[in-house]
Amino acid sequence: MGGIKMEELGKKIDKLTNQVTDLRIELWTTYTLFTWQWWVLLVACIIMLVLFFLFIKKERLLSSIAYLGIIYILNKNLDDVATAMDWYDYRMQLEPIIPTMLPANLFIIPIGLTLLYDRFKKWKSYLIALALVSAFISYVALPMMKTVDIYLEKSWNANWSFISLVLIAVISKTVIDKVKLKYNNSSDL
Known part of the structure; x- marks a missing residue:
């Protein structure tokens, strides 16, 4: 039955x-499709890819890619939940099928945070840079996206974005740093 x-x-x-x-x-x-907002999203993705390949240090490439992967997984899952729960929505998309923001989830946030991770090795400088970037995304970029009808905020707000970005980045750095420490300690044997 x-x-x-x-x-x-x-x-x-x-x-x-x-x-x-x-x-x-x-x-x-x-x-x-082909609106100026769509072109902005496409150009943002291309710029982030170029920045990644220009600025990621080759000797840290593996850990940077691992960090990017964790950021992507955490951010994409949060975005999936938030979209499914109707906390916010995206009216303009680079592609039509995926309801979450592919440019932000796959390019802008993971690559931007990975550039920070690659540049700032020490926790103090990393946290300062992370707070600045998270504040910019949450309190400047998202309101701009709302103004130009790319992003529709419902029960979500900039404070939640800031907190989630910081938590995602701190979790990702902690995981990668612990894995690197364990790997480095075991390779010394």
Whole structure:
């Protein structure tokens, strides 16, 4: 009996998911694709990639990529939850299928924080730089994105963005630093 009800709910979810995807594609093709906001998102991604390849030190490349990966996973999951819970939404997207902000989740935030991680090895300087960058993203960039209709804030706010960015970055640095310490200690044997 439970299997039949579960199957019915699954079919309803599939139908609604397909309808949402169709609406996202319609919104994207009608109101987003090739607008100046879309071009800004594309250019931001390209700039962040160029900055990554220009400024990441080759001798720290592996740890920087690992750090970037952790930032991406944590930030993407937070963004997935926040979008699903309707805390905020993105009206302008680089692509139509993924409801979260791909340029921010894959390029801007992970690469920006990775550049900090690569540049500031000591915790004190790292935390100062992290606070400044997180404040800029939360209190300047997000309000600008709201003003130009890329980002729609609902029950989320700049303070939550600031706190989440700092926590994500601190967790990521802690994990990578501990792994590096363990690896360096074991390789000395």
